[in-house]
Amino acid sequence: MQDKPRDLMVGEEEKVTISICKEGKNCPYLNGGSIFQVIAERDYWQETAEKRERVMNLAEKKILKLREENHLLKEEKQSLQQELNQPLIKSGAFKREQKKEEDKPAKKRGAPVGHRGASRPRPKRIDQYINIWPTECDRCGDHNIKVYPSSFEEHVVQDIQVRTINTSYRLHYGYCSICKKTIYPKDIEAIIPNSRIGTSARAVSGYFRYIGIPYRKTKRIFKDIFGLELTHPSLLNFDTKMAENGEPLYEQIKNIIRHSHWVCADETGWKVNNENWQLWDFINKEAALYRMKKSRGADIVQDTLGEKYGGFLISDFYSSYNSIEALGKQKCTCHLLDEINDIEEKNKFPEDSQEAIFCQNLKSILKEALDAWNRFHAGKETEEDLKELRNFKDITAQKITNILLYPSENADIQRLKKRIIKHNNELLTFLEHPEVEPTNNRAERGFRSSVIMRKITFGNRSKAGARNHAVIMSIVQTGILNGRKPLNIFLSLATNPQKIRAP
Numbered sequence: 001m002q003d004k005p006r007d008l009m010v011g012e013e014e015k016v017t018i019s020i021c022k023e024g025k026n027c028p029y030l031n032g033g034s035i036f037q038v039i040a041e042r043d044y045w046q047e048t049a050e051k052r053e054r055v056m057n058l059a060e061k062k063i064l065k066l067r068e069e070n071h072l073l074k075e076e077k078q079s080l081q082q083e084l085n086q087p088l089i090k091s092g093a094f095k096r097e098q099k100k101e102e103d104k105p106a107k108k109r110g111a112p113v114g115h116r117g118a119s120r121p122r123p124k125r126i127d128q129y130i131n132i133w134p135t136e137c138d139r140c141g142d143h144n145i146k147v148y149p150s151s152f153e154e155h156v157v158q159d160i161q162v163r164t165i166n167t168s169y170r171l172h173y174g175y176c177s178i179c180k181k182t183i184y185p186k187d188i189e190a191i192i193p194n195s196r197i198g199t200s201a202r203a204v205s206g207y208f209r210y211i212g213i214p215y216r217k218t219k220r221i222f223k224d225i226f227g228l229e230l231t232h233p234s235l236l237n238f239d240t241k242m243a244e245n246g247e248p249l250y251e252q253i254k255n256i257i258r259h260s261h262w263v264c265a266d267e268t269g270w271k272v273n274n275e276n277w278q279l280w281d282f283i284n285k286e287a288a289l290y291r292m293k294k295s296r297g298a299d300i301v302q303d304t305l306g307e308k309y310g311g312f313l314i315s316d317f318y319s320s321y322n323s324i325e326a327l328g329k330q331k332c333t334c335h336l337l338d339e340i341n342d343i344e345e346k347n348k349f350p351e352d353s354q355e356a357i358f359c360q361n362l363k364s365i366l367k368e369a370l371d372a373w374n375r376f377h378a379g380k381e382t383e384e385d386l387k388e389l390r391n392f393k394d395i396t397a398q399k400i401t402n403i404l405l406y407p408s409e410n411a412d413i414q415r416l417k418k419r420i421i422k423h424n425n426e427l428l429t430f431l432e433h434p435e436v437e438p439t440n441n442r443a444e445r446g447f448r449s450s451v452i453m454r455k456i457t458f459g460n461r462s463k464a465g466a467r468n469h470a471v472i473m474s475i476v477q478t479g480i481l482n483g484r485k486p487l488n489i490f491l492s493l494a495t496n497p498q499k500i501r502a503p
Contacts, residue, residue, distance in 0.1 A: 212215040262313075341363075373430055
């Protein structure tokens with residue numbers, strides 16, 4: 001039965017008639033196939049064609065980009081080839097032409113405009129005066145010159161005196177009428193028993209050693225400049241004797257560090273007879289203690305500070321510092337900032353990602369805390385300033401807690417969050433107690449002279465040498481912290497043990 005046309009009303013005036021196919025779903029023109037199947041196939045192939053067109057467009061863009069990169073690489077290759085073909089030593093004319101091509105104004109030599117010049121001031125002490133009289137006229141050559149003793153021009157020169165002094169100490173005998181015995185002077189500070197080398201030479205050799213000059217170069221300096229022949233074993237013996245004389249003072253420094261209010265601690269690698277050892281330092285504003293041990297474990301920290309340290313321990317995040325109890329701990333803020341920078345550089349987070357926002361916010365919070373601590377120490381440090389700083393600590397702690405809620409599946413970010421949560425009470429101690437430094441930079445700077453020596457000498461050849469280094473370096477650095485000159489410290493160490501005074 002043929003379907004009748006249906007009338008559909010469109011609006012009020014128009015009438016549209018739609019005819020429905022009498023064949024229904026099976027069309028004879030499609031060999032009896034379904035109309036809906038044909039439409040579905042048409043949609044599928046149309047969608048497939050659109051996808052392939054998009055892929056082709058992307059491929060075309062990538063090809064264009066690679067062509068541009070290829071063009072730039074060819075230009076760079078050509079430029080490098082031209083530089084390679086140029087002579088290694090450029091003539092002055094070539095340099096002048098190059099400057100003209102660059103069209104850059106040449107920088108004027110000398111100090112900047114407005115810079116005040118400086119000259120060496122006249123010494124307050126004059127050791128000797130040398131009068132130089134005119135003997136001949138520089139115009140006519142006449143020798144009959146009248147001298148004006150009170151009229152002269154003064155030229156003061158500072159110089160050094162290099163010479164070897166041979167001193168003979170004559171210890172005269174005497175007779176005691178009470179004891180009825182013959183006596184002679186003993187324990188003379190300038191005389192070292194069984195030694196033909198004086199205290200000044202020993203002190204200078206020790207000073208050379210601890211500014212990074214090896215023994216063999218020290219030996220050469222003494223020979224070439226002072227004319228004093230010294231052997232390598234003699235220099236080793238000087239070092240050992242000074243360390244022995246400094247042992248009592250070394251124990252005093254150890255006791256000062258153990259009972260200090262705060263201390264910075266760090267460790268670095270050291271070679272002892274080609275074995276891996278550790279050089280530890282524990283340092284504050286008053287004393288510096290160095291220890292040379294094969295272990296890098298917590299036992300060194302406990303042996304130095306005790307299992308219950310009564311002060312604040314400032315360190316990096318190394319686990320050995322977690323083993324002891326302390327009045328308080330401060331983890332190095334700079335180490336934490338460096339770790340955040342390393343994570344950013346490693347992962348290359350997109351700017352709008354949660355990880356990038358987390359890192360930027362955490363760095364901003366830590367830098368604000370450091371700026372607040374620096375402003376406090378730059379100001380008057382009143383009670384009101386201290387109260388404000390402690391309030392700022394609570395605000396900063398809350399900010400860190402808030403950003404820890406940022407979601408992230410990145411392994412580095414999760415590790416960083418765990419570290420912050422683990423040491424949450426040790427990150428902002430410097431805001432609660434401003435006398436505590438926020439970083440262990442002081443401990444790292446304390447290694448500077450030792451690291452220079454390590455690069456030159458590659459460590460020590462024996463355990464005794466390592467012990468000598470720890471003892472002498474502790475005494476020297478402690479003396480420097482208390483305003484003593486290093487050479488004077490070595491002079492004290494070169495004398496008899498009974499004559500040593502603490503820096």
